[in-house]
Amino acid sequence: MSKTLNIGMIGYGFMGRAHSNAYANVNHYFDLPQKVVLKAVCARDREKAQAFADKWGYESVETDWKKLLERKDIDAVDICTPNNLHKEIAIAAAKAGKMILCEKPLAMNVAEGEEMCEAVEKAGVPNIVWYNYRRIPAVSFAKQLIDEGKLGRVFHYRANFLQDWTISADLPQGGAGLWRLDAAAAGSGVTGDLLAHCIDTAIWLNGKINDVTAMTETFIKERTHTATGKVEKVTIDDACLFLCRFANGSLAQFESTRYARGHKALYTFEINGEHASIKWDLHDLHRLQYFDHRDQGNLRGWRSIHVTDGDHPYMSKWWVPGLSIGYECGFVHQVADFVEGIASGKPAGPTFRDALETQKVCDAVLNSAKSGAWTKV
Numbered sequence: 001m002s003k004t005l006n007i008g009m010i011g012y013g014f015m016g017r018a019h020s021n022a023y024a025n026v027n028h029y030f031d032l033p034q035k036v037v038l039k040a041v042c043a044r045d046r047e048k049a050q051a052f053a054d055k056w057g058y059e060s061v062e063t064d065w066k067k068l069l070e071r072k073d074i075d076a077v078d079i080c081t082p083n084n085l086h087k088e089i090a091i092a093a094a095k096a097g098k099m100i101l102c103e104k105p106l107a108m109n110v111a112e113g114e115e116m117c118e119a120v121e122k123a124g125v126p127n128i129v130w131y132n133y134r135r136i137p138a139v140s141f142a143k144q145l146i147d148e149g150k151l152g153r154v155f156h157y158r159a160n161f162l163q164d165w166t167i168s169a170d171l172p173q174g175g176a177g178l179w180r181l182d183a184a185a186a187g188s189g190v191t192g193d194l195l196a197h198c199i200d201t202a203i204w205l206n207g208k209i210n211d212v213t214a215m216t217e218t219f220i221k222e223r224t225h226t227a228t229g230k231v232e233k234v235t236i237d238d239a240c241l242f243l244c245r246f247a248n249g250s251l252a253q254f255e256s257t258r259y260a261r262g263h264k265a266l267y268t269f270e271i272n273g274e275h276a277s278i279k280w281d282l283h284d285l286h287r288l289q290y291f292d293h294r295d296q297g298n299l300r301g302w303r304s305i306h307v308t309d310g311d312h313p314y315m316s317k318w319w320v321p322g323l324s325i326g327y328e329c330g331f332v333h334q335v336a337d338f339v340e341g342i343a344s345g346k347p348a349g350p351t352f353r354d355a356l357e358t359q360k361v362c363d364a365v366l367n368s369a370k371s372g373a374w375t376k377v
């Protein structure tokens with residue numbers, strides 16, 4: 001096994017920064033069998049790519065992702081592009097024998113996702129999708145508690161992801177960041193962008209989702225398109241709500257919108273089990289709220305656990321107990337787990353195949369919103 005893992009990153013937006021920060025810092029905190037090297041960043045505009053490379057410490061720049069894939073000195077490709085490019089790049093990267101770290105959601109739809117899974121599995125290359133919230137220590141701790149059976153039988157799962165950044169009708173669709181409003185680039189709106197996070201966490205914590213019933217709304221029907229300068233129809237979902245049943249018999253509700261004035265990134269979930277309940281809120285990401293019915297009666301109540309102790313997931317790698325870490329650290333943890341997974345032969349998730357399950361739920365949700373019927377995943 002080589003002592004280094006050379007990364008070639010394609011795209012350099014908000015996620016490009018989050019991933020680069022993780023690559024640059026992971027070896028400072030985690031003792032890993034490989035040193036992660038920021039080898040090349042790839043984007044169409046050479047000047048901008050060079051400025052990004054200089055800022056984050058990439059050794060070189062490419063302007064054509066196909067050239068990046070031809071390079072022998074690149075071990076792993078990070079796909080940080082809009083969603084409509086994931087499939088083509090991932091399949092080519094797999095054929096070139098590169099490991100792949102792909103931004104979420106995996107693909108535009110299930111059909112694309114299936115092709116991507118087949119490509120990485122045929123090539124036998126390690127692969128992972130950036131569902132970063134799994135690795136916020138309080139969320140990983142929730143998983144530990146559930147796996148230990150602390151909650152007992154689960155009855156309810158509730159999740160929200162609320163934002164308010166697209167309320168203005170003057171905001172165009174298309175272009176940097178705003179490609180998220182253009183269905184041709186994003187595939188869907190909040191379903192693929194935000195609910196996909198909630199669904200990934202939910203499947204990880206609570207198992208398979210069987211069937212869904214959903215509704216979506218597009219509040220602003222037309223926006224100027226950055227590429228054409230013309231007012232064009234908006235076809236993404238601005239808001240999506242769905243109910244579902246998990247295979248374990250629990251019932252769930254999910255809500256996501258970019259029209260919840262006052263909320264910037266309010267990702268919350270709550271799980272109610274037979275013995276205990278847990279709650280988590282991204283705005284207070286170190287805390288896990290825990291209620292256990294088995295506590296002594298007169299002491300029973302919600303505990304607010306500050307998940308910063310050495311025996312909490314990942315926290316022994318950081319500072320001393322009680323000191324917090326941030327949003328960006330979830331990405332650092334993902335890189336650490338990915339590298340350890342390569343060495344141990346036990347791949348870190350979510351792999352493309354795991355992320356395909358989330359994609360299936362997203363597609364079922366969008367289909368149900370169209371048909372108005374309960375839809376099997």
Ligand code: SOE
Nearest residue numbers: 014104163180193194197265
């Ligand atoms: C924008 O809606 C966004 O940046 C998403 O694309 C991310 O996946 C989410 O984590 C925060 O919001």
